[in-house]
Amino acid sequence: xxxxxxxxxxxxxxxxxxxxxxxxxxxxxxxxxxxxxxxxxxxxxxxxxxxxxxxxxxxxxxxxxxxxxxxxxxxxxxxxxxxxxxxxxxxxxxxxxxxxxxxxxxxxxxxxxxxxxxxxxxxxxxxxxxxxxxxxxxxxxxxxxxxxxxxxxxxxxxxxxxxxxxxxxxxxxxxxxxxxxxxxxxxxxxxxxxxxxxxxxxxxxxxxxxxxxxxxxxxxxxxxxxxxxxxxxxxxxxxxxxxxxxxxxxxxxxxxxxxxxxxxxxxxxxxxxxxxxxxxxxxxxxxxxxxxxxxxxxxxxxxxxxxxxxxxxxxxxxxxxxxxxxxxxxxxxxxxxxxxxxxxxxxxxxxxxxxxxxxxxxxxxxxxxxxxxxxxxxxxxxxxxxxxxxxxxxxxxxxxxxxxxxxxxxxxxxxxxxxxxxxxxxxxxxxxxxxxxxxxxxxxxxxxxxxxxxxxx
Numbered sequence: 001x002x003x004x005x006x007x008x009x010x011x012x013x014x015x016x017x018x019x020x021x022x023x024x025x026x027x028x029x030x031x032x033x034x035x036x037x038x039x040x041x042x043x044x045x046x047x048x049x050x051x052x053x054x055x056x057x058x059x060x061x062x063x064x065x066x067x068x069x070x071x072x073x074x075x076x077x078x079x080x081x082x083x084x085x086x087x088x089x090x091x092x093x094x095x096x097x098x099x100x101x102x103x104x105x106x107x108x109x110x111x112x113x114x115x116x117x118x119x120x121x122x123x124x125x126x127x128x129x130x131x132x133x134x135x136x137x138x139x140x141x142x143x144x145x146x147x148x149x150x151x152x153x154x155x156x157x158x159x160x161x162x163x164x165x166x167x168x169x170x171x172x173x174x175x176x177x178x179x180x181x182x183x184x185x186x187x188x189x190x191x192x193x194x195x196x197x198x199x200x201x202x203x204x205x206x207x208x209x210x211x212x213x214x215x216x217x218x219x220x221x222x223x224x225x226x227x228x229x230x231x232x233x234x235x236x237x238x239x240x241x242x243x244x245x246x247x248x249x250x251x252x253x254x255x256x257x258x259x260x261x262x263x264x265x266x267x268x269x270x271x272x273x274x275x276x277x278x279x280x281x282x283x284x285x286x287x288x289x290x291x292x293x294x295x296x297x298x299x300x301x302x303x304x305x306x307x308x309x310x311x312x313x314x315x316x317x318x319x320x321x322x323x324x325x326x327x328x329x330x331x332x333x334x335x336x337x338x339x340x341x342x343x344x345x346x347x348x349x350x351x352x353x354x355x356x357x358x359x360x361x362x363x364x365x366x367x368x369x370x371x372x373x374x375x376x377x378x379x380x381x382x383x384x385x386x387x388x389x390x391x392x393x394x395x396x397x398x399x400x401x402x403x404x405x406x407x408x409x410x411x412x413x414x415x416x417x418x419x420x421x422x423x424x425x426x427x428x429x430x431x432x433x434x435x436x437x438x439x440x441x442x443x444x445x446x447x448x449x450x451x452x453x454x455x456x457x
Contacts, residue, residue: 116166118142126178136176143168170215174445175232187213190231195258199231225324244268252322330401341365364410374420385420
């Protein structure tokens with residue numbers, strides 16, 4: 001079958017996603033894109049990620065991960081960075097609403113000096129079950145804990161009469177975060193330099209809020225398929241459940257500015273002995289927050305509204321997500337809204353340009369002519385497989401593409417028997433993005449995905 005509808009003798013495609021990026025194409029796409037491990041083909045676990053959904057009432061256990069930018073301090077303990085001799089200070093503010101406005105509660109810093117070598121930054125307030133509040137803080141490779149009095153504007157003392165206790169674990173750089181689960185105290189912190197790729201999060205467990213804290217493992221680090229510089233976290237627990245989330249900032253793979261960061265979150269799971277499982281960074285976006293942070297557009301007029309990613313008619317317009325998956329399972333809901341054109345997914349894409357089939361990669365989709373198709377593009381089109389499929393304009397179809405190594409399988413509706421199954425040499429790892437491949441229509445193309453990604457193990 002020759003896809004003449006995609007050739008130059010007919011209409012040109014409306015929107016496209018670049019090569020290094022799997023992408024979605026269609027007249028009207030209302031879909032969920034899921035990248036998952038092949039062993040989760042039947043049912044992918046619900047693991048939320050970047051701007052996924054509302055979490056409901058939550059209990060705040062730490063500071064925001066998106067604190068103001070500053071230079072990282074890759075220092076040995078006790079050293080001061082030669083370019084940062086000024087001291088940061090904590091100030092205590094008060095307000096009537098979570099969003100502020102806030103006013104200075106005491107008119108001076110709560111902690112203004114270095115104690116035990118700890119720079120007074122990155123504070124985290126933890127309230128224990130007995131109502132006692134603690135403040136954890138520290139940069140320049142040192143961490144302290146102090147008690148907060150009931151007024152939350154002054155520091156208390158420990159039983160030995162001291163105000164500060166150093167609790168610095170091995171590898172600590174900055175960003176302490178304390179939480180409690182099943183009677184155990186968990187101290188998390190950031191390691192490495194936050195402008196570099198190796199920024200990460202480690203943790204320790206103790207029977208007391210003051211330790212001692214012995215480093216157990218690194219639980220969050222860069223992932224070559226998702227992002228670099230993942231660190232400076234906080235933790236949220238859904239009240240009444242054992243559901244936990246880790247919030248942090250990370251840097252997109254193609255971003256070269258060390259100061260560029262995006263806030264993300266993932267599920268945080270525990271082993272039977274209470275230790276924390278290593279967090280696998282995912283990629284998901286349902287555009288419920290009315291923005292497209294993390295997406296890069298190449299042509300087309302893109303906007304977010306009503307949980308949909310929208311673009312007007314254009315030739316070769318693309319919106320790309322900066323990840324680097326090659327083995328993945330993709331799920332999407334596809335609707336063709338016209339009797340011409342087609343809709344589907346471009347994946348394992350690279351060397352993308354503007355124009356018909358101007359990329360290297362694969363495309364799977366449905367056509368109103370009544371076919372499901374799979375093909376390879378390399379500035380031309382090679383059909384790899386097709387199968388009959390009654391397609392009704394305006395009706396939604398669930399499309400699943402499973403690409404693992406040289407095997408590519410395409411499912412429509414029935415998720416047990418593939419409509420198309422081929423073996424073909426895999427392309428190099430690639431990112432993914434959204435696009436519609438239809439013909440110019442007076443209507444606007446709508447992309448309303450909930451997309452999730454997880455690289456295979």
